[in-house]
Amino acid sequence: MLKKLSTVLAAVIALGIPLTSVVTNAPPAGAAYPVTIESNLCYQSVKGACTDGVSHEFDAYLPSGATQKTPGVIVIHGGGFIGGDKAGFATIATQLAADGMAAFSINYRLDSATTVGFPMESQDVMAAISYIRAHAHRFNVDGTRLASFGSSAGATLAVYSAMQAQRSDPSAQVVADVGWSGGYDFTVGPSGTIDPTQLRNAEYYLGCSDPTVPACQATATAASAVSLVQPGDPATLLASSTDYKLGCEIVNPAQAKEMAGDLQHAGDTVQLDLNSECAHASGYANIELTPTVTFLEAHLFVAPTIISRSATNFRVGSDKTFTVKTRANPTATVTESGSLPAGVSFTTSGTGDATIAGTPGPGTSGSYPLVLTAVNGAAAAGVQGFTLTVK
Numbered sequence: 001m002l003k004k005l006s007t008v009l010a011a012v013i014a015l016g017i018p019l020t021s022v023v024t025n026a027p028p029a030g031a032a033y034p035v036t037i038e039s040n041l042c043y044q045s046v047k048g049a050c051t052d053g054v055s056h057e058f059d060a061y062l063p064s065g066a067t068q069k070t071p072g073v074i075v076i077h078g079g080g081f082i083g084g085d086k087a088g089f090a091t092i093a094t095q096l097a098a099d100g101m102a103a104f105s106i107n108y109r110l111d112s113a114t115t116v117g118f119p120m121e122s123q124d125v126m127a128a129i130s131y132i133r134a135h136a137h138r139f140n141v142d143g144t145r146l147a148s149f150g151s152s153a154g155a156t157l158a159v160y161s162a163m164q165a166q167r168s169d170p171s172a173q174v175v176a177d178v179g180w181s182g183g184y185d186f187t188v189g190p191s192g193t194i195d196p197t198q199l200r201n202a203e204y205y206l207g208c209s210d211p212t213v214p215a216c217q218a219t220a221t222a223a224s225a226v227s228l229v230q231p232g233d234p235a236t237l238l239a240s241s242t243d244y245k246l247g248c249e250i251v252n253p254a255q256a257k258e259m260a261g262d263l264q265h266a267g268d269t270v271q272l273d274l275n276s277e278c279a280h281a282s283g284y285a286n287i288e289l290t291p292t293v294t295f296l297e298a299h300l301f302v303a304p305t306i307i308s309r310s311a312t313n314f315r316v317g318s319d320k321t322f323t324v325k326t327r328a329n330p331t332a333t334v335t336e337s338g339s340l341p342a343g344v345s346f347t348t349s350g351t352g353d354a355t356i357a358g359t360p361g362p363g364t365s366g367s368y369p370l371v372l373t374a375v376n377g378a379a380a381a382g383v384q385g386f387t388l389t390v391k
Contacts, residue, residue, distance in 0.1 A: 032063070032098065032099060032100050032307050032308070032325065033063035033064055033065060033066060033097065033098055033099075033100060033307075034064040034065065034098075035061055035062065035063065035064060035094050035097040035098050036061075036062045036063075036064040036097075037059060037060070037061055037062075037094070038059065038060040038062070039059045039060075040054075040057050040059065041057065041058050041059070041060060042056055042057055042058075043056055043057075043058050043106065043127060043128040043131035043132070044056040044124075044127050044128075044131070052109055054107055055107050055108060055109045055110070055124070056107065056108075056109075056124065056127075056128075057086065057106075057107050058086060058104050058105060058106040058107065058128060059086050059087075059090070059093070059104070059105045060102065060103075060104055060139055061090075061093040061094050061096065061097035061102065061103040061104070061105070062097055062102050062139060062140070063097050063098070063100050063101070063102060063307075065309060066100065066140060066307065067306070067309070067310040067384050067385075068305050068306060068307075068382055068384060069136070069140055069141060069142040069305075070100055070101060070102050070140060070141055070142065070305070071100075071101045071102070071141070071142060071145040071146070071147070071296075071300035071301065072101065072102045072103075072104060072132055072136070072139070072141040072142070072143075072145065072146045072147070073093075073096055073101050073102070073103045073104070073146070073147045073148070073149050073296060073300075074103075074104050074106060074125070074128055074129050074132060074146065074147070074148045074149070074158075074174075075089040075092065075093050075096075075103055075104065075105045075106070075148075075149045075150070075154075076089075076106060076108070076125060076148065076149070076150035076151070076154035076155075076157050076158050077089050077105070077106075077107075077150075077151065077154050078150070078151040078152025078153045078154045078155070078181075078281055078282070079110070079152070079153055079154075080152070080153055081110065081111050081117045081121065081153045081156075081202075081204060081205045082110050082111055082112060082204060083110065084110075084153070084154070085107060086105040086106055086107045087105070088105075088151075088282070089103075089105040089151070089154075089282075090105065092282070092285065092289065093105045095289070095293075096293070096296075099293060099297075100301075100305070100307045100327060101296060101297075101300060102139055102140070102141050104128070104132055104139075106124075106125070106128045108121050108124035108125060108128075108157070109121060109124055111204040111205055112204060113204060115204075116204070116205070116206070116207035117204055117205035117206075117207075118205050118206055118207070118219065118222070118223040119222075119223070121157055121205075122157055122160050122161045122164060125148070125157045125158070125161040125172075126161050126164070126165055126169055126172035127172075129146060129148065129161070129165070129171075129172040129173075129174065130169070130171040130172045132146065133146060133171055133172075134171070142303075144175075145175060145300045145301075145302075145303070146173075146174045146175065147174050147175060147176040147177060147178070147234075147296055147299065147300055148161060148162050148174050148176075148177045148178070149177070149178040149292070149296070150178070150179055150180070150182065151180045151181065151281040151282045152180070152181050152182065152251070152280065152281040152282070153182070153183075153205075154182075155178075155179030155180050155181055155182025155183075155281065156179070156182040156183045156184065156225070158177050158178065158179055158182070159177050159179040159182055159184060159225045159236065159238070159259070160184070160223070160224075160225040160228070161177075162174050162177035162233070162234050162236070163225050163228035163229065163230075163233055163234075164228055166228075166230070166232065166233055166234065167228060167230070173234070174234050175234055175235065175299055175300065176234050176235040176236070176237075176295070176296060176299040176300065177234050177235075177236050177237075178236070178237045178238075178239075178292055178295065178296065179236070179237070179238050179239070179256070179259075180239045180240075180281045180282065180284075180288060180292075181239070181240050181241070181249065181250075181251045181256075181280050181281040182225075182238070182251065182255065182256070183202070183251055183255050184224060184225040184226050184255050184256070184258065184259040185224045185225075185226045185255060185258055185259070186202060186205075186206060186220040186221075186223050186224050187217065187220045187221055187224055205223065206219050206220055206223055207219065208220075225259060226258060226259055226262050229259075229262045229263055229265075229266050229268070230266055231266050231267050231268065232268070233263060233266065233268045234268075235268070235269035235270070235271075235295075235299045236259075236260075236263055236268065236269070236270045236271070237270075237271045237272075237273065237291075237292060237295045238256040238259055238260050238270065238271070238272050238273070239256065239272075239273040239274070239275070239284070239288045239291075239292070240253040240255070240256040240257075240273075240274055240275075241253065241274070241275050241276065241277045241278070241279055241280065241284055242274050242275070242276055243276055243277060243278045243279075247278070248277075248278035248279060248280065249277075249278075249279065249280050250280050251280065251281075253274060256272060256274070257272065260272040271291075271295055273288060273291055275287045275288065297327060297329070298329050299329075301327035301328055301329055302328070302329050302378055302379050303328065303378075303379035303380055303382065304326055304327075304328035304332035304374035304375060304376050304379065304380075304381060304382035305326060305327045305328065305374070305382045306324065306325070306326050306334070306372055306374050306382050306383075306384040307325050307326065307327055308322075308323065308324050308325040308326075310384055310385060310386050310387065311386065311387040311388075311389070312356070312388060312389070313388075313389045313390075313391055314341070314344065314358075314360050314388065314389070314390045314391070315360070315390070315391050316360045316361070316362060316363075316364060316365055316390060316391070317359060317360070317361075317362070318359060318360075319357075319358065319359045320357065320358075320359075321355050321356070321357035322355065322356045322357070322388075323353055323354075323355055324353060324354040324355065324356065324372055324386075325352075325353050326352045326353060326374045326382065327352075328352060328374060328376045328378075328379075328382070329376075329378070330376050330377070330378060331351065331352040331376060332352050332374040332375055332376040332382070333348055333350075333352075333374070333375055333376070334348050334352075334353070334354040334372060334373065334374050335348070335372070335373050335375070336354070336356075336370055336371070336372055336373075336386075337370065337371045337373070338368065338369055338370035338371055339368060340356070340368060340370070340388070341360045341361070341364035341366075341368055341388070341390050342360070342361040342364055343358045343359045343360050343361040343364065344356060344357065344358035344359070344360055344364075344388070345357060345358050352374075354372075356388065360390045364390050365390045365391060366389075366390055367387060367388075367389050367390075368387070368388040368389070368390070369385070369386075369387055370385075370386040370387070370388060371383065371384070371385060371386065372384045372385075372386050
């Protein structure tokens with residue numbers, strides 16, 4: 001299902017879109033939707049002005065033409081906590097939207113020698129998730145099906161915020177989270193194997209440089225996602241390269257392994273993906289994007305959703321097949337109610353899809369309103385009004 005974006009589309013996204021601009025791009029080959037991009041929106045404002053300027057802006061990548069509410073994924077860029085921008089996730093966010101999941105690429109306040117990152121940056125991430133949930137209707141999103149997805153420093157923030165929200169903020173909770181090459185333990189354990197210096201700029205994030213000092217140790221513990229693990233945490237996917245060396249993976253894969261082990265010990269759902277690429281975080285997207293999308297789909301499309309368009313045209317005397325596509329976990333069965341034109345039939349495939357196919361006979365021209373229903377027995381049915389027009 002996943003295809004590479006065209007060079008032209010990638011270039012348009014990389015250039016950025018002016019404030020209040022809305023652009024709809026054709027879908028990549030094989031994708032379910034064209035993508036509408038709304039840029040430089042604000043998730044935290046005061047009297048109509050975005051607080052801290054661009055630090056609280058986000059870009060929305062929306063599946064254009066979706067007839068049912070879609071899941072939402074908040075994507076969080078990397079940059080060592082001191083750099084990066086929401087545009088860095090543009091290509092992946094576009095692919096998620098083309099695949100039927102609204103994506104929201106966010107900025108957040110960055111730390112520096114004079115600005116401590118923790119807990120400021122995770123607070124921004126949680127504020128963004130709360131905003132998307134509160135304005136879910138505005139984006140045609142189902143606020144009960146949100147996930148977070150971060151790369152490098154963004155992975156640290158995505159996973160930590162998911163765990164913290166589970167403890168303290170229902171409005172910022174997600175059902176799944178994904179971290180590519182994140183740091184989840186800033187403390188120095190008894191064996192000395194977890195070393196915060198493996199994360200660039202960790203001293204700015206923590207506001208201290210020696211986690212063996214009691215006050216700094218307390219901050220390092222509080223900032224570590226491993227310290228928050230408890231039963232009932234969101235489903236988590238952790239990815240890392242095992243080629244840990246300068247110029248390749250810059251975060252020790254022991255971070256992902258430790259976090260995965262703690263989640264598993266707590267009885268939480270966790271998937272650990274290790275690869276051998278000489279790359280860090282988004283640098284191994286060619287390896288990890290497909291399993292990441294599969295993971296997100298498995299946890300965000302539990303409720304049956306009909307993702308194909310809600311109308312099609314047939315022509316008298318001409319054979320045609322229209323495929324009704326669904327997403328659900330477990331797989332849904334699609335049924336149809338309403339009158340079909342003579343010569344046209346509805347067939348359920350048993351794989352979650354169905355077809356409307358055939359050759360309309362003479363005298364069948366007109367409009368045929370139908371109701372399509374997708375049921376999987378695990379959640380509320382997905383219902384779509386559908387119009388078949390015979391010309």
